[in-house]
Amino acid sequence: MSIIETQVTVTLPDGSKRSVDAGTTCADLAKAISPGLYRSAVGAVINGEIGDLYTTLCDGDCVRILTKDNPESLELLRHSSAHVMAEAVQKLFPQAKIAIGPTIEDGFYYDFEIPDHALLPEDLSKIEEEMRRIIKDNQHIVRYQIPDVEKQMKEFVRQGEKFKAELLEEHKDESPTLYLMQDQSGKVVWNDLCRGPHLPNTGHIKIFKLLKVAGSYWRGDEKREQLQRIYATAFWRQSDLDEYLKRLEEAERRDHRRLSKQLDLFSVHDEVGPGLIFWHPNLATVRAIIEDFWRAEHRKHGYQFVYTPHIANEELYKISGHLENYGENMYSAMDIDGLPYRAKPMNCPGHIMIYKSKLRSYRDLPIRMAELGTVYRYERSGVLHGMLRVRGFTQDDSHIFCTPEQLEGEINGILDLMDLMMKTFGYTYKAYLATRPEKYLGTEEQWQAATGALEAALKSRQLNYEIDEGGGVFYAPKIDIKLFDAIGRAWQGPTIQVDLNLPKRFDVSYIAEDGKRHQTVMVHRTVLGSMERFCGGLIEHYAGAFPTWLAPTQVVILPISDRHWDFALKIHNILHVKDIRVSVDDRSETINYRIRDAQVQKIPYMLVVGDKEVELNEIAVRHRHQGDLGTMSLDTFIKRLADEIAERK
């Protein structure tokens, strides 16, 4: 053994340099800086990468010691918690084989194959209990570079850890490491093939919770082994966990399926089929108003409206390539006069038919065709979800036909419209530019031109965007917009695609100034997505309390007793002719009961009318959120209401 004693120099976060003995670990460094830092240290960031606390420092390293006050340390906490969970599961279910256990946003999971047991929710508390024991043991978590990969491989095979063996085989040339769990005597009680990093010991884990069991596939591939997954989370502070659980509860409270029952919004029927939505009057009202708004804004932005058939000879989808590339999502053919017809899965071929119905000149372009087009797509039964994932839906679909020179301007126009829509509904958003994937159609120049136009438009309006390298579809680069709702959840939003495929397949062209035929540039875009998904999302975004301009019922009049009915009816009629959605609740229930009912129905305004109001010819106004607003004249109220509706608040 010949350890050469030398010094290495490292840089600390404040920029200062420190000279330490070679072989010094981050832990030693922390101890040298201050005993307090050492006690609270759980890891380190070395040259920008999170690492173990016991990582040996190299000359020139930039080091920052991580404590639980650093947000990055949650990664360590959760990753180590995943190991503890896996150790607990294998202790309780010796047949369990471990797959992978990464950290994810808000927590972590671990996948297992347990041949002799299906995990039940009840098992979670048992596993938690076992985890607590492991944590109490304060096992050391030690990084161990595998000296002999072949030997370790055999060991995994002997243990039946086939997933770990497969992973080791895959990473054998990357100096693979195990993370060992050692008890206080130094005995290795558990290990996992893992690249780390991890906490120095299990004692740091205090606040964790197993959340749910779920199914998954090894490597996400449905042809491979079906695994059982446990989702869980861990935090440093109880208050953080409480807050997280509260967020989950809030999401549940806003669930559109739950609110639908309470507010009578939509239904799905076994007799009819899954994924097919029935819009009840309340939600149909909301939709109709959104559609009116949508039409008005599209008209302003130079769109023309079209309607296309819901079924078509499948020849159309052969030409478009949908049958070939999208056939799995299309419903099977029906026989009409001996010819196969299909329910339409997309609106684009139909719009192209309209475009191609006559010769187009460059002077005609751009042509912006818009349709609230209902389409039917086969979605696998397991993915259906309320209104958010369905089999029949109406897209706010548009196709823009233009010249290459017009493309950037058109993208800009779409972004304008999108921005207006999102602001109106109170969403914030973020843009992603998805570029050419590995498999693609068209030429490199076409991709460059199309992607360039998309990016130029984003840049010109100084919109913040991220590049999603290779994230485009095979026939088009695109801009995807991600929405963030009232509680910060992300939703799939508008999308803009420059199609490099259909114009060619359908020979979509125009006559240019040079008198020659040129291929038309075609852009697909949707701003709301589908009415189903958008309205479903809106329900959750607003927690069922639609803003006044959208509310199915905007005002309910509550006469105190039946001698006030005439007055109530008079108010009702005045509001009704002003196009206010108003009703009178003259049920023989107490006023408190009817107020409560209106509150639960989230009706924006309640007008209470009794002796005082009749005498003064006024109304007592109650707002669903602000409560009693006092008495005012009907004119004052109408003005307030009209302003609110005009402002779409």
Place this chain on the structure above:
RNA sequence: GCCAACGUAGCUCAGCGGUAGAGCAGCGGUUUCGUAAACCGCAGGUCGUGGGUUCAAAUCCCACUGUCGGCUCCA
């Protein structure tokens, strides 16, 4: 499609081998009320569908169907 759980009155749920129960909603009365649930009564279910086990099935078993969570976040 696959794995797991679930399906009882309009809604939320209890019952888990002896032939179905509550609260709310609904309907009929009484009450005529001042800012989040008045009182009394009535009615409502072939317990998702089909088959099996049993003297007896909502309850146990099988199949189907639907709902719900998950199946991308790489050792």
